Amino acid sequence: MGAYILRRLLLMFPTLIGVTLVTFLVMICSPGGLRSVIVSHEGLMDPRQRAAVEKYYSKKYGLDKPLPVQYLLWLNKVSFVGVKDAGAGWPASWRFGFKPVDLGESIVHHRPVLDMVEEALPITLLLNGITFPIMMGISLWTGIKAAQHRGGVGDVVGGSLFLGLWSIPQVWAGVLLVGYLANRNFLHWFPASGLHDLRDEEMNFLPARLVVGFHCGWLLDTCWHLVLPVVCFMYAGFAFSSKLTRTATLENMAADFVRTARAKGVSERQVLYRHVLRNSLLPLITYSATIIPGLIGGAIIVESIFGIPGMGKLGVDAVFDKDKEMVLSTTLVATVLTLVSYLLGDIAYAIADPRVSFEAEGT
Amino acid sequence: MSAGAAPITVPPIDLDAAITASFWGRAIRDTFRNVGACIGLVWIVLLIIVAVLTPLLANTEPLIVKVNGKISWPMLRYLTPTDVILFILAAAVLIAAAFRRVSMGRRAMAVGAVLLITIPLAYIFVHPPVTVDWQEYRDLARAGRIQYELMAPLPYSANDYQRDDPSQVLQPPSRAHPLGTEANGGDVLSRMIHATRIALSIGLVSTGIAVIIGVAIGGLMGYFVGRIDILGMRLIEIFEAIPTLFLLITFVAFFGRSLMLIMVIIGLTTWTLEARFIRAEFLRLRKQDFVQAAIAGGLPLRSILFRHLLPNGIAPILVTSSFSIASAILLETYLSFLGLGPVDAPSWGQMLNQLLGVAGTFVWWIAIYPGLAIFLTVFAYNLLGEALRDALDPKLSR
Numbered sequence: 001m002g003a004y005i006l007r008r009l010l011l012m013f014p015t016l017i018g019v020t021l022v023t024f025l026v027m028i029c030s031p032g033g034l035r036s037v038i039v040s041h042e043g044l045m046d047p048r049q050r051a052a053v054e055k056y057y058s059k060k061y062g063l064d065k066p067l068p069v070q071y072l073l074w075l076n077k078v079s080f081v082g083v084k085d086a087g088a089g090w091p092a093s094w095r096f097g098f099k100p101v102d103l104g105e106s107i108v109h110h111r112p113v114l115d116m117v118e119e120a121l122p123i124t125l126l127l128n129g130i131t132f133p134i135m136m137g138i139s140l141w142t143g144i145k146a147a148q149h150r151g152g153v154g155d156v157v158g159g160s161l162f163l164g165l166w167s168i169p170q171v172w173a174g175v176l177l178v179g180y181l182a183n184r185n186f187l188h189w190f191p192a193s194g195l196h197d198l199r200d201e202e203m204n205f206l207p208a209r210l211v212v213g214f215h216c217g218w219l220l221d222t223c224w225h226l227v228l229p230v231v232c233f234m235y236a237g238f239a240f241s242s243k244l245t246r247t248a249t250l251e252n253m254a255a256d257f258v259r260t261a262r263a264k265g266v267s268e269r270q271v272l273y274r275h276v277l278r279n280s281l282l283p284l285i286t287y288s289a290t291i292i293p294g295l296i297g298g299a300i301i302v303e304s305i306f307g308i309p310g311m312g313k314l315g316v317d318a319v320f321d322k323d324k325e326m327v328l329s330t331t332l333v334a335t336v337l338t339l340v341s342y343l344l345g346d347i348a349y350a351i352a353d354p355r356v357s358f359e360a361e362g363t
Numbered sequence: 364m365s366a367g368a369a370p371i372t373v374p375p376i377d378l379d380a381a382i383t384a385s386f387w388g389r390a391i392r393d394t395f396r397n398v399g400a401c402i403g404l405v406w407i408v409l410l411i412i413v414a415v416l417t418p419l420l421a422n423t424e425p426l427i428v429k430v431n432g433k434i435s436w437p438m439l440r441y442l443t444p445t446d447v448i449l450f451i452l453a454a455a456v457l458i459a460a461a462f463r464r465v466s467m468g469r470r471a472m473a474v475g476a477v478l479l480i481t482i483p484l485a486y487i488f489v490h491p492p493v494t495v496d497w498q499e500y501r502d503l504a505r506a507g508r509i510q511y512e513l514m515a516p517l518p519y520s521a522n523d524y525q526r527d528d529p530s531q532v533l534q535p536p537s538r539a540h541p542l543g544t545e546a547n548g549g550d551v552l553s554r555m556i557h558a559t560r561i562a563l564s565i566g567l568v569s570t571g572i573a574v575i576i577g578v579a580i581g582g583l584m585g586y587f588v589g590r591i592d593i594l595g596m597r598l599i600e601i602f603e604a605i606p607t608l609f610l611l612i613t614f615v616a617f618f619g620r621s622l623m624l625i626m627v628i629i630g631l632t633t634w635t636l637e638a639r640f641i642r643a644e645f646l647r648l649r650k651q652d653f654v655q656a657a658i659a660g661g662l663p664l665r666s667i668l669f670r671h672l673l674p675n676g677i678a679p680i681l682v683t684s685s686f687s688i689a690s691a692i693l694l695e696t697y698l699s700f701l702g703l704g705p706v707d708a709p710s711w712g713q714m715l716n717q718l719l720g721v722a723g724t725f726v727w728w729i730a731i732y733p734g735l736a737i738f739l740t741v742f743a744y745n746l747l748g749e750a751l752r753d754a755l756d757p758k759l760s761r
Contacts, residue, residue, distance in 0.1 A: 018601035023613070030617030160399075163749065167742035169693055171700040172734030175718050179725040290603075297608035301697055315609060316701055319616040327616045331609045338604050 001350060008346050012339055019335050020078070023328055024071050053107060060104070077102045078332065103332075104325030106318075113329045116314060121333065123195065124299050124310035130226060131233045131295065136288060139238050143245025144272070144280075150250060162239035170298060174232045174305035182228060190228050193307030196221060229306045233298060237291050244287050248280035255279075282353055289345025293338045390678075393754035400750030403743035410740065414559040415453045418446050421517040421553035423497050429511040430503060438515070441495065444485040445560075451481045497523045517541070519550035521557035521709040536728055543728035546717050551728060554709040555736055561710050562740055565626055565695045566688035572630025573691075574684055577637025578673075584638070585645025585676075586668060595642070599635045607632050608697060615703045622705040625698065629691050640683050644676035678755045685748030689741045696737050711737045 057063060062073045080101050103113040146155045182192040196218070252258060253276055261271050300312030307313075311330055318326035394400050413420065424437040455477040459470040497520065503509050519540070525531035525548035534544045542552040584595035614628045648654055649672065657667050698704045699712030711733040718725055 014597055015600050015604055018597060019604055022601060022605065026610075026613055026617055163399075163745060164742060167689070167738060167745050169696055169712075169734065169737045169741065171696060171712060171715050172730075172738060175715050175725075175730050175734065179718065179727065179730050183725050293603070293606040297606035300608050300612070300701070304701055315612060316703075319612050319703060322616070324616070327613055331605065331613045334609045335605045338606060342604070 004350055005347055008343060012343060016336070016339060017075075019339075020075055020332070021071070023331055023335075024074060027324065027328060028067065028070070077104075078329075103329040106323050106326050108318075108321040108323050108326075113326050116326070117311070117329060117333055120309060120311045120314045123308060124296070124303070124312065127226070127229060127233065127299060127302070127308070127310060128292075128295050131230050132288070134230065135234045135238045136241065136284070139242035140245055140277075140284070143242045144249050144277070146242070146246045147249035147253065148272075155246075159243070162243055165235050165239040168236065170232060170236065170301045171305070173235065174228075174302060177228050177232055178305060191225050195225050195308050229302050229308060232305065233295070233302050237294065241284060241287055241291070244283055245280060248283045249276055252276045252279045278352070282349065285345055285349045285352060289342050289349075292341035292345075293334075296334050296337055390751075390754045394747075394750045397746075397750035397753065399746035403746035403750075406739055406743040407747070410559050410563060413556055414563050415449045417556055417560060418442060419515055421519060421521065421550070421556045422515040423500070423518060423520040423523045425500055425512040425514045425518075427511070427513045428500060428509060430509055432510070437500065441491050442489065443491050444489045447485045447489050448478075448481050451485075452478055495520075495522075497525075517550065517553050517556070519553045521549065521554045522707075523553070524549050533726055535726075542732045543726070545714060545729055549709075551714065551732060554714060555711065555733055557709045558711050558733075558736075561622065561695070561705065561708055562692050562737075565622075565629070566692045566744070568626040569629035569633070569691040570684050570687045572627060573634040573687055574637050574680060576630070576634040578641050578677075578680065580634070581638030581641035582645055582668065582673070582676075585642040586649055586672065588646070592642075595638070599638055602632065602635050605632075607694065611694060611698060612701070612703060615698065620703060620706050622708060625695065625705060629694050633687060633691065633694075636683055636687065637680055640679045641676060644679055645672055648672050648676055682748055682752040682755060685744050685751055689744035689748070692737070692741055692744070 060077075062070050065073070078101060081098055101114060103117065105111065106113055106116060109116065142158065146158050149155055178192055180186045182188065182190040258271060258275055261275050262268075266275075296311070298312075299310055300316060302308070303310045303312040304316055311334060315327060315330035315334075317323075318330060395404070418438060418441075419426075422438055422441075424441050426436065426438045428435055428437060452474070455474045459474050462470060500509070500512070504512070525544075528548060531544055531548040533546055534540055536543045540550050540552070542550075542555070545551055545554065580595055580598070584592045610632050611625075611628060614632075615625070618624055618628075654667065654671050657671050662671075695704060695710065696712030696715075699710045700716050702713075702716050704710055704713050714729055714733040718730055
């Protein structure tokens with residue numbers, strides 16, 4: 001097990017290098033390259049400002065050096081291990097080791113990108129962290145029920161309904177949810193945007209009954225703001241994973257070991273939850289690792305619709321501001337998140353299925 | 364045994380033809396026995412018809428107009444090269460479909476040849492006016508100087524913004540505007556009709572690119588296992604690790620927002636699924652006897668790859684590409700929704716963008732109709748994909 005995880009970790013590094021290479025190539029191949037920041041947030045920069053920005057980029061990325069060197073310089077900047085304070089005397093004055101990550105500086109906000117990512121990342125993680133367990137829980141339940149009553153009305157209707165749900169574009173669902181459930185002209189049940197109320201600073205943490213009346217508190221308020229985004233986030237993936245659970249459950253229900261369990265008199269409940277479910281989890285774990293990039297990408301849409309200041313919104317705003325380092329950093333961070341979630345998925349798989357090992361993969 | 368039994372004659376069967384015909388024949392029959400697939404196909408065919416006939420369906424310029432006794436054809440003058448190419452292509456396809464006795468391959472080649480000749484000719488000879496005076500005939504009609512005119516069923520072009528007329532901005536559905544108007548005074552239905560072209564072409568072109576890249580890389584991986592396979596797998600992992608939408612907006616941020624570019628980029632970022640499928644197929648096929656025989660017989664590599672492996676391994680790609688088209692359309696919608704889509708082209712997602720954020724106003728006709736069009740198109744391709752998968756691989760249809 002330990003060896004498996006270690007090897008899996010080591011395999012992650014070539015991918016990580018490749019990802020940085022792809023992002024770097026996008027940056028370099030773009031018309032004008034990194035230096036071409038001529039339009040700022042407000043419009044044209046004045047020549048002095050522009051010269052200053054160009055000088056900053058030239059110095060920082062070594063734009064006068066050949067491409068591979070530029071790549072290595074950039075890689076050294078964004079990674080957390082590498083060369084610390086590279087002096088002129090090579091290589092005597094170079095020291096390798098852990099160093100602070102440098103993702104560059106946002107030209108528009110005049111702040112280090114890393115700081116802004118640190119603010120936005122927990123919000124996206126929170127959104128994903130809430131969505132994911134709810135989604136998996138519901139889809140397990142509906143999938144197993146559909147498999148139990150295979151061919152029944154619920155199964156057939158549910159099957160078509162899920163394909164329909166899966167095809168609904170997230171933008172449409174989001175716009176309709178906001179428009180009908182969070183609009184003063186229709187039903188104003190939910191807040192339309194943001195993650196907190198405007199007065200969240202003066203709120204208590206927990207709900208309380210005060211003299212002036214019921215006080216909803218910070219926690220409840222945040223949950224209230226999260227309802228619509230989470231629904232918008234969840235429905236498509238939930239439809240798909242439910243279908244997957246159904247297929248896996250059906251497959252296992254027809255297996256020999258289930259027949260044996262039934263024959264020796266194990267109760268139907270026990271058969272389902274001890275024998276079938278554990279085996280049905282495996283494809284679901286694989287799938288859940290593969291939808292993580294979808295969820296992280298979906299954060300772009302959901303955060304834009306609901307005005308949530310997470311990674312997705314950071315990325316889109318940066319594109320509009322032509323804030324190149326910011327765009328690259330959000331992509332890089334999203335990718336690292338995806339890689340980590342793949343890793344977690346594989347580890348979860350190895351825990352759920354003790355047969356997994358690298359030796360078995362080749363056969 | 365009865366004496367009158369006629370001698371049984373077995374007609375010679377072209378076994379090879381029977382088998383291939385029956386596989387694809389069965390696949391097509393099984394696919395369209397599925398009600399969902401039929402509905403999906405009907406919707407897609409409808410979209411294709413609308414996309415071809417766009418200038419005849421929604422156009423501000425009248426088809427025929429008689430002003431001061433002079434007859435002119437303004438609609439023809441304003442046709443773009445794309446319109447002309449699509450008309451000729453559609454005509455060629457219809458004519459080719461009528462010649463049932465000519466083989467499929469020849470008809471396809473004829474249509475391709477027509478297309479190849481038409482494209483440069485259309486761009487050389489068709490020059491619509493660069494600036495359009497949308498009000499020209501409207502003003503003439505108001506002045507009562509038009510004796511006779513024949514308009515398109517919907518007399519508004521997609522970019523015919525009537526911003527200056529407050530009575531035309533954000534109007535609910537009415538007789539003049541069946542689906543209402545949007546924030547710039549454009550007609551929603553007209554914009555939706557013009558957007559079908561983008562939706563269809565994005566799906567087809569980007570999936571075509573993805574299939575070509577995926578089949579090339581996946582096929583090589585599946586046939587030359589070993590080092591190439593490992594390298595290709597790492598490449599696939601790299602592209603799968605970057606969330607597609609993030610990669611897309613990065614590309615758009617650095618390269619700009621033209622339609623062709625967005626198509627190419629979607630293709631470049633979504634080929635991994637096709638590659639995985641074709642790799643799995645080739646891995647399975649290369650161990651089979653007929654491929655081993657082809658290798659042992661010393662056939663050239665190109666014959667093994669293109670005549671033995673590819674025709675037998677291409678079926679799953681059909682299924683994947685159906686789903687890929689759906690997801691490409693979704694990706695374009697998302698980009699347009701974020702305001703990063705093709706510049707100045709009407710698209711379904713771009714209309715939804717007007718409802719976004721604090722500045723946007725929620726009006727139900729813009730929210731519902733373009734969204735419904737996206738949903739139906741994506742749903743149609745997904746239904747087709749499901750039916751195809753069930754027909755091609757009965758094992759999966761549970």
